[in-house]
Amino acid sequence: MDDLANTEMPIGVIASATSTRVLEALTQLREDIISGVLLPGEKLRVQHLKSKYGVGAATLREALSLLVSESLVTATSQRGFNVAAISLQDLKDISETRIMLEVQAAVESVKNGDEDWEVQLIGAYHRLTKVEEQTDDIASDQTVLWEQRNIEFHEALVAACPSRWIRQFRSILHTHSERYRRLSLQTVGVSRNVHKEHQQIFDSAMARDTDQLAKVLTNHIEKTFEVVFKLVKDNPALA
Amino acid sequence: MDDLANTEMPIGVIASATSTRVLEALTQLREDIISGVLLPGEKLRVQHLKSKYGVGAATLREALSLLVSESLVTATSQRGFNVAAISLQDLKDISETRIMLEVQAAVESVKNGDEDWEVQLIGAYHRLTKVEEQTDDIASDQTVLWEQRNIEFHEALVAACPSRWIRQFRSILHTHSERYRRLSLQTVGVSRNVHKEHQQIFDSAMARDTDQLAKVLTNHIEKTFEVVFKLVKDNPALA
DNA sequence: ATAAACAAAAATATCGACATTTTTAATTTT
DNA sequence: AAAATTAAAAATGTCGATATTTTTGTTTAT
Structure with missing residues (x-):
């Protein structure tokens, strides 16, 4: 009963080989x-x-x-x-709750992550970097790839968090965050330099600097919130 | 756009008048x-x-x-x-995550609660007290009533928390916590004095003393955890 | 003009029957 | 005896048809 990490038993729907x-x-x-x-x-x-x-x-x-x-x-x-409906309050709520859960998850993950976790994170970061460095095609189908790899990077970051529940709740909020982002970007194709933020997150995670990690991760989520909030607010289609 | 409390739109299944x-x-x-x-x-x-x-x-x-x-x-x-499976790790995870969410929810609720919230809380506390003061029949059907009112009290406590997501996640964890408690008590009918803890929670909430509230609420969840953990651990039927 | 009452239309909720897949049990092979 | 194969049984997953309820649109009354 030494290690009480709650890693097994994924919650929700589990896929199998043959699809239904x-x-x-x-x-x-x-x-x-x-x-x-x-x-x-x-x-x-x-x-x-x-x-x-x-x-x-x-x-x-x-x-x-x-x-x-x-x-x-x-x-x-x-x-x-x-x-599910959307609203500015909901977006704000999601961002704030995400900060609480995602920071907690990342910090715990850093504290518990072993060598294999490091390797997985490095891989995910590398794959994300490759897409983010190609600032050429903005509206290309690279977008789909970026979205995938962005999710995978954030997932890899918190993968060693021992709390299954925090990981689960974090994942749900991340998905909703993504929805808002994608809904807001349907017309405009904005692109602040997100890669720098991802780099900071990766660096502090690898350095096991949890204070710094909490800081840059919070900043990352807040920045995303600010951009998306403005876009949602000014988009008449999202009333 | 002054108030960005996320109170509408309940998540999940919503009942209607006629049942299905x-x-x-x-x-x-x-x-x-x-x-x-x-x-x-x-x-x-x-x-x-x-x-x-x-x-x-x-x-x-x-x-x-x-x-x-x-x-x-x-x-x-x-x-x-x-x-859903159970495990000692899961129980620990639930309790820890509950502390994070439930304390946050209660503190925010106290900060935002208006007069109506106070009235509702007083009512829920009163109804709970009435059941808890009758320590006579332990295995009576009072148990069902207590379970109901305990849920309602905790719900009333966090009702004014502006974050719909925190309330939602908290509620799920509370339900799971309840399951562990009920599973563990199937044989033995244990009863520490929970009422004192509820009283402390109520008092600090009404006094708007968030520091004290966080403390006693954390203690309440931890105490529950300790009792249930031992029972689950020593119960061969729950392997 | 507004509200209430009603009828027609649309949508939800539900079941029974059947195809497909997984599990179990028995049999054969190494 | 253990592992692999196969056949039977059980369970999952699926659809089309139908009863019930809600919604919509029209008519009637205040």
Whole structure:
């Protein structure tokens, strides 16, 4: 009973080798919600969507029900499903709560991370850097790659955090943060130099400097918040 | 845009006036999981349970899928559903994370709570006190009432916390905490004097003494942890 | 003009039946 | 005896059809 790290038992839906219709619909729906194809607050009509995603009603309902776990969908008894709504308050809430959880997760991860964690983090950072150094094509399909690798980097950073619950909650908030970012950038293609921030995070994590890590990570999330907040606020389409 | 409190839009499943079969099954399943009728880690066979809960397969699957939101059930593609497993690490993790979230939520709630919040809290405390003062019947059905009112008290305490996400995560962890407590007490009927702790929490909240509140609330959660941890550890049925 | 009552339309919720996959058990092979 | 193979059983995953409820639009009354 020495080590009480809570690493096993992932929460939520777990994929398997062969895909199921539920999982296919779930994955598509998630992407469509995060990308804004399905708009915030929008009613998710089962009858309509089942033909769009090519599944039966029960299957679609199950996929939607599973998305409630990630708070991307709300289910209201007898009134069906809706895409999770957005608001400026919610964005602020997400950012602040993210700082609390993500800083905690990163610090604990640094404190507990072993050599394998270091290697994984270096790999993730390297892959992210490769994309971020190509500032050429802004609206190219590099964006999709960047999004993937950005998630993987942040995931690798907190991977050694012994608290499964903090990791889980952090992950949900990160996804929502991403949604806001992607919704806000649908028209404009803004790009502050995020790479410098990622570099600072990586450096202080590798140096095991938790105070510095907390500082730059907080700054990173706050900066993201400020940019996205302005964009959401000034975007009439996101009312 | 002065007040950015994130109070609207509850996450998860919302009930309505007339009940649905899904919601009925969901409620029963939740209670059966928390009470230990359905054991931790147990496989939830749809074919078997659908007759037990008197619903169709699709309905039961939907109920189970919705319980994934609360992390009471896990869904594994092509391998069905399981009751969330338990472990000593998990219990420790829950308690520690609960302290972080519950203290934060309570402190923010105290800082933001208005008169109506005070009134609600006083009411919840009063109702809880009435049950806690009757130390006579231990194994009576007062237990069910206490459990309800204990939840309501803690809920009332954090009700004015402006962060919807912290409230949501806190609530999930509280439910899991309750499950461990109830599982551990299935044989023995232990009862430390919890009322004193609740009184301290209530008093410091009403006095708006956030430092004291953080202290006694932390103590409350830690004490609960210690008691339950020992019981779970020494209970062979919970291996 | 506003509100209430009602009918038609749409959408949700639900079930039973069936195809596919996984698990279990028995059999054969090394 | 242990491992691999295969067959039977069980369970998951899926769809289409239908009952129930909510929503929408129209008519009627205040």
